[in-house]
Structure formats: structure tokens, C-alpha cells
Amino acid sequence: MTPKTETEVCVLGGGPAGAVIARRLAQLGHDTILIDRSVQPSQPRVESLAPSILPILDSLGLRDCLAAAAFLRETRALIRWSTADVEERSFDAPSSLVVRSRFDARLREAASVAGARVMSKTIARAAARRSGGWTIPVKTPTGPLIIESAFLVDARGKRAGGNVKDQHPRTVAISGIWKHADPSFAQTRIDAGTDEWFWGSPVAEGLYSAAVFVDASRAAGLNSARRADLYRRLVSRSRLLKGLLRGQLTGMLTTRDATGSISQPLIENDFIRVGEAAFSIDPLSSQGIQTAILSAVQGSAAVHTILTGAAAEPAIEFYHTSQQRAASQAARHAAQHHGSRQHSTASSFWRQRSQGVAEPSSKKLADMSSRAPLPARVRVSPALQIIETPVLTGSLVELSPALCHPGLDAPVAYLKGIPLAPLIADVRHMSGSEEIVALWAQRLKPEPAQNMLRWMCAVGIMVPAT
Ligand SMILES: Cc1cc2nc3c(=O)[nH]c(=O)nc-3n(C[C@H](O)[C@H](O)[C@H](O)COP(=O)(O)OP(=O)(O)OC[C@H]3O[C@@H](n4cnc5c(N)ncnc54)[C@H](O)[C@@H]3O)c2cc1C
Numbered sequence: 001m002t003p004k005t006e007t008e009v010c011v012l013g014g015g016p017a018g019a020v021i022a023r024r025l026a027q028l029g030h031d032t033i034l035i036d037r038s039v040q041p042s043q044p045r046v047e048s049l050a051p052s053i054l055p056i057l058d059s060l061g062l063r064d065c066l067a068a069a070a071f072l073r074e075t076r077a078l079i080r081w082s083t084a085d086v087e088e089r090s091f092d093a094p095s096s097l098v099v100r101s102r103f104d105a106r107l108r109e110a111a112s113v114a115g116a117r118v119m120s121k122t123i124a125r126a127a128a129r130r131s132g133g134w135t136i137p138v139k140t141p142t143g144p145l146i147i148e149s150a151f152l153v154d155a156r157g158k159r160a161g162g163n164v165k166d167q168h169p170r171t172v173a174i175s176g177i178w179k180h181a182d183p184s185f186a187q188t189r190i191d192a193g194t195d196e197w198f199w200g201s202p203v204a205e206g207l208y209s210a211a212v213f214v215d216a217s218r219a220a221g222l223n224s225a226r227r228a229d230l231y232r233r234l235v236s237r238s239r240l241l242k243g244l245l246r247g248q249l250t251g252m253l254t255t256r257d258a259t260g261s262i263s264q265p266l267i268e269n270d271f272i273r274v275g276e277a278a279f280s281i282d283p284l285s286s287q288g289i290q291t292a293i294l295s296a297v298q299g300s301a302a303v304h305t306i307l308t309g310a311a312a313e314p315a316i317e318f319y320h321t322s323q324q325r326a327a328s329q330a331a332r333h334a335a336q337h338h339g340s341r342q343h344s345t346a347s348s349f350w351r352q353r354s355q356g357v358a359e360p361s362s363k364k365l366a367d368m369s370s371r372a373p374l375p376a377r378v379r380v381s382p383a384l385q386i387i388e389t390p391v392l393t394g395s396l397v398e399l400s401p402a403l404c405h406p407g408l409d410a411p412v413a414y415l416k417g418i419p420l421a422p423l424i425a426d427v428r429h430m431s432g433s434e435e436i437v438a439l440w441a442q443r444l445k446p447e448p449a450q451n452m453l454r455w456m457c458a459v460g461i462m463v464p465a466t
Helices: 015-027 051-060 063-069 101-115 224-237 242-246 288-307 312-341 348-353 422-427 435-445 446-459
Strands: 004-012 032-035 046-049 068-081 086-099 117-119 129-132 133-140 142-154 164-165 171-179 189-192 196-204 206-215 250-257 259-262 269-273 378-380 385-393 396-404 462-464
Touching: 004 015, 004 133, 004 288, 004 348, 015 032, 015 051, 015 101, 015 142, 015 288, 032 101, 032 142, 046 196, 046 288, 051 063, 051 086, 051 133, 051 288, 063 086, 063 101, 086 101, 086 196, 142 288, 164 206, 171 224, 196 224, 196 348, 224 242, 224 250, 259 312, 269 288, 288 312, 312 385, 312 396, 348 385, 396 422, 422 435, 435 446, 446 462
Parallel strands: 004 032, 004 142, 032 117, 068 189, 142 269
Antiparallel strands: 046 086, 068 086, 129 133, 133 142, 164 259, 171 206, 171 250, 189 196, 196 206, 378 462, 385 396
16 A cells, blocks of 8 residues: 655645745745655756846845855856847846756755755656645655645646646757867857847856757757757857857757746645746746746745635735736746847747737836926826735735726735835825925835835826816
8 A cells, every 4th residue: 555644735846936935835834745856967957047036035045045056157248139249248246157956956955944844856646636635646766655735836847737828939948068178158148040049158167058949840850860950050050159069069958948838727725836837938038047936935925825724815816916917027028038139130930029918008116216307286196096905915915905007007005115005095185296205204214205206106196286
């Protein structure tokens, strides 16, 4: 008879999303098992983390994991994208190149330290719903095991193959690692080709990883020799990477799906998808890992809210809406980025990837820096409504009053951590801009108070009064 174990939460997949949600749920007091098959890749997989991940890791107390896995911090990259010329672009804050297996292992260790039971080298088979939870057969290094769990988290990455909706044009990345003797291959190189784009980065001294992103149809049905031919041919067309052909390709090529997509359902009363199992974004942004971690953080609050018996519906609505919104925003950025490649007549590869994503109707939320002069008298727009909306408050999802206005993409409860509904309640019967700023300054200090009023005027929440 197969041995059994019980848990409150079972997380399938110990990549960044799975490790972070398992850690958060364990910290919040939930009995949590994290299952990961932890396959050692045949070639080191190097990815770049944009500096925008740092505040997220800091807020989670996980910056050490990055420090342990990063082998290079880059403030410069060679880019050939919006013009035919190569530019050496400098960045104020460095991006970190990490070896993924090392980074993921550190995140799983952090989950274990927080109390999650981490089962490594363990493969999850198809989970089945039963009354009151899930039955998950797994294959451990010492034999089969059945896990019975009240809640199931799918963090198996894109390969989980949920019911995928909104698939963008299918893209695959073919990557190889080159041994070379050229010291100039010491930094990231990004190159836009005619029907493809390239991303290269150092892996270690004398080793350089080069990936080519092509429409999936070009690589479909090719055996490994023909795929290698295609890869070499494409690399030879890249002005920034063709120098690698003087070196030697080491090991096997890897081919990965690099298509942006979103799966459904994202969340139910006893089930959630996080990270790339929920949605994936175009790798062009270098923000896939941080997006996966954010989805795990938001997911942990939704799961915690459901498991503690608080209202499940707002938690489900919050998670569903936040993931949909993040996926659409990422798709818009990717489309803009593809569209900014203008240095020759755009082929269908570029046209398809820069189309079909509507611009958001609202003003940018975080933009409180407008310097436009304020009208002397303003009033609250008659189109403004205050509605209850689910928001993340610490580790729970709760209903909170939010501003709902045609100038906003979605109801907004907080802006830069400031609750907005009380500000509106303060000024319902006031109209002098100076008077409003002075009143809000008691809550926010003068400059933020003025910026807040400017932003509300820019969005149309406050309108000129006669
Ligand atoms: C070519 C390419 C380049 C990229 N470059 C970057 C980059 O530079 N920067 C960046 O931020 N993002 C990049 N990304 C995106 C990034 O890789 C993903 O966003 C990130 O890996 C998502 O994390 P995750 O935890 O959701 O999924 P994954 O990292 O895929 O983790 C899933 C985990 O689940 C495990 N698993 C799967 N099935 C099972 C099972 N049945 N049983 C047990 N365990 C299982 C896997 O072993 C894995 O550990 C790139 C993506 C591609 C395709």
C-alpha cells in the first residue's frame, strides 16, 4: 500500500513562484509541502534580473538569495534595436545575471527555513480533487507517496499547460552556450534581426550564452541537426553575436517556449496557479522572475484569506483581477518594445508582435509628478464613485473603499500607500485648491498633498470649479 501524508497546502513546483508562495504560507502558519523535481539542467541557465526586483526581494527578506546566485552585475549592455547602429547603453542601476539553478535552490532553502516541508527530486503526478481537498500522487527518490492536501498550488511553470487563453504569436527561444576566446564577449548583447531577435550573456570566463527568439513555426518539426543548422545560420546573421562562430558550441541546444500567455482558471476555493503556471510574459522585459514572485506574493495573501475562513470571494476576485491586469500590462509593454524596432521595413514577425494590444485608457497611476499649475478652485468630479474593492492589506485580502472614475483603468484604493477615499471625504464640500492642499498636508505633508491634488486633476477626479 502506498504511504500517505497530509498537509494543508501542497505546492507543486519549486521555481521562484513555488518557493516564494510556500515560504509565505509557512510563515503565515500553514502546514505546507513544496514538491520540486529539481532537475539539474545539462547547461547552466543564466537569466538577467532587472534592478526593479530589488525592492520586492527586500520586502520579502530574500535579497541574500540574489547575492548568492548573482555572478555579474551589469550597468552596460550592447544593444542594436531601435536603429541599425550598435549602441553601448548604460544603466543607472545594475541588472544581475544569475545562474537559475543556484537562485531557485536558495529560494527553496528559504522556504524550508520558514517551515515548509521541501521534497526535492520529487515528481508530482496528476492531482485529483476529492471531497475536502486533493489527492496528489508523487514519485520521491525513495518510492511513491500520496499527499492529501486541503489546498493545491500549481507553480509548475509554463509546462503545467493549463487551459491557456489569450495566447500571443508563438515564439520559441533556441539557446546554446559557446566556448570562445574573445574577451569582448563580457556583457549582455541584444540584437534585433529581420525575423528574430537575439539575447546573449556571459556565463563564466570563456563561456557565452546566445539565444535566438523566432516564430515557433520556424523551429517546428526540425530534428536536432536541422535545428542546430537553423540556429547557427541565425547567429551568423546577428551583427552582435556572429563573432561567437569563431568559438565552439558546447553541449546540446535547448529550445524553450517564450510565448506570452495566460491560463484559466487562475484561482478557485481550493486551487491557485502562480508564476508562469498562471501567466507568462515576453522574455524581452527581463522581468519574468520578478513577475512570478509578485504573483506568488499576491497568491499567498489570497490563499491565506481563503484558508483563514475570511471572505473567499474578494480574495478570488483580487487575485484574478491583479493577474489579468499584470498580464495585459506586460503584453502592452512587449508590444511597444517590439514596435520600437524600426530600423528596416517590419516583417510579419515584428508586425504580429507589436499589434493588437490596446492602450490603457487611464493616466499612469504612479505619475504624481505633473507640474501643471493647479486651478484656483476645484471640486470633486460628479463622475467619481466610491466603491468597495478587494485590496491587499498585509497578508490578507480585504474590502476597502476605492475611487472609481472613467479616467482610471480600475478602482484605486491606495496610491503610493496613501488611502484615497478619506482624502475625498475631507474635501467633498471644499473648493479652494490651497485650502485642500493645506488640509491634506496635515495627513501627507505639503509636497505630497500638492502632488496628490495635481494627480487627481490630471486624471479628472477633481475638476475646475467655477
Ligand atoms: C528563453 C527565456 C529567457 C528568459 N529570460 C529571463 C530573464 O532574463 N529574466 C527573467 O526575469 N525572466 C526570464 N525568463 C522568464 C523566467 O524564466 C520565468 O518567468 C520564471 O522561470 C518563472 O518562474 P516560475 O517559478 O513560475 O516557473 P519555473 O521557473 O518554470 O519553475 C517551475 C518549477 O516547477 C518544477 N516542476 C515542473 N513540473 C513539475 C512536476 N510535475 N513535479 C515537480 N516539480 C515540477 C520545475 O522543475 C521548476 O523548478 C525567460 C524565459 C525564457 C523562456
